[in-house]
Amino acid sequence: MTRKRLLLTVLHRLAVLAYVAFALFPLFWLLKVSVTPTSLLYTEGIRMWPSRASIEHYVFVLTHSSFPTFFLNSTIVSASTAVIVTLVASLAGYAMSRFIFRGKYWIIGLLLLTQMFPLVMLIAPMFKMLSPLGLTNSLSGLIVVYVAFNVPFATFLMQSFFDGIPKDLEEAAMIDGATRFTAFRQIILPLTLPGIAATLGFVFTAAWSELLFALMLISDNRATTFPVGLLSFVSKFSVDFGQMMAAGVLALIPACLFFLLIQRYLVQGLTAGAVKG
């Protein structure tokens, strides 16, 4: 009995370990290549760790490339998108969850419709629309596009969080003397923090790693975001893997920091909507 259970535990742990190794190996390889000096990259064959590690690629990326600019652009675009989308989605999600209004059914249908198309289809019309408005080659243009594409899903996400909060609470607050908005701000919003954190995180990562629109709408180096910037390490005749990987590692930092900040709410948030309890 106990031996069987021990065996099962060991098997279970091994399976988890194998999965984690599989998921994290690319990250490890990213790190490994980023600290491998260019001279050793091809000469040493496949090794788990180079015989000599260096930070030369990091130094180069930070001092001699436009990467700091890309990085800053990405931060501006992703953070603004995340904040705006979450703001809009919380208000819209609240309305969807609590109010009955004319055309609600159609609005939900339209929101759903936007999620059904591959984005590639929309690039040309998007460009046509943004170009006369002077929104190509600008971060604000990118923010507008990202906000537009992320609001529908985020709204559904927030709606499910609001659905999980009993209506009684804001009714109690309204009887206690609050307006609906005060009740929303002081009672409902604090209870939705996990949901807000999940939405922020989701939108931030989506914007942070978005390549397609950034590539199509931006041609100016000064407004380039980092996923596009990574491509600049690919030149006509060679790919500078070391620098590219160093840039990649650096790009992971803000995303990691962000999730570190919100992780307390995130687990709660991702499971809270699922089961009412």
Next chain:
Amino acid sequence: MASITIQSVSKSFGAVSVLRDIDLSIADGEFVVLVGPSGCGKSTLLRMIAGLEDITGGEIRIDGRRVNEVAPKDRDIAMVFQSYALYPHMSVADNMSYSLRLRKTAKERIAEAVRAAAGKLGLDPLLERRPRALSGGQRQRVAMGRAIVRHPKAFLFDEPLSNLDARLREQMRAEIKRLHKAIGATSVYVTHDQIEAMTLADRIVAMHGGIIQQVGDPLDLYDRPANLFVAGFIGSPAMNFIDGACRGGAVEPHDGSRIPLPAGLKAAEGQAVTVGVRPEHVRIVGAAEPGSHTARVDLVEPTGFGTIVHVRLLGEDLKIYTLDRAAARVGGPLHIMLDGERLHVFDRETTQRLG
């Protein structure tokens, strides 16, 4: 404190009408209980008084002021919810003081009011706790504390005891009654539990199908139910009903036996009626005597103090509540007497009380 007047109020959700032509006035300081089965519209009526539901037709006045268009926050009423609706992210003290803080009451006055309410409800040691660290009964008390802390014009209770276990419910019931005695505030209390209604109410409003069936003091509803619905709803175990036709001063059920009508009751010859008799008013007699019926015992349910005996009589399942434990044995015969004076007679067509 205030009076509440409800004038020909109706409510519909789309095409579904849930309340029809409700008229009710609640006096200052009165404890009124709205009672009825689920879906009878009692909660909707309460929510309309609170301002949480729009009023489709008619008018509600609180203290003489028409409140149809007044937002809940400006009605100065307090409400205790079935789910308690405590704010999970606030301490007990903050929960109780929220309404006062919204009104920008001075800090010292808030502290004083919270302390006074907490004292009344025995919440002093719990003031710093969060709701999730409280038991059901304690949460219930906090919800009450939140209501009394600001001395509103009226208290509304929406099935406040439904989530408690039986023992706690009994205890809180008494506490609510004591509290009402002490504060004397106008209260409207919604419940589907007729015991709660009987014990708490100054006046009971029995509702069914969106219509008020009867309004009166609790014993009135018990002694003289106005129609079949109220007769069947008030009282536990529920009233027994026997169908029959009036003939010569008695009711004749289908089997040809006779149940004498109460004195002075006027019924047309041959009128189809339903006779109601409360289980506690069926008399068990030792042996067959003139006017008694003999029935077979089907089931015996001892409740401790009394015993509920189910018998088959006149094709109906008849319940008898007796204090004599030894009176009945399953399968055995039982001689029972239906006293004319304790019978309720209803017209079967209109379901209204006769006499």
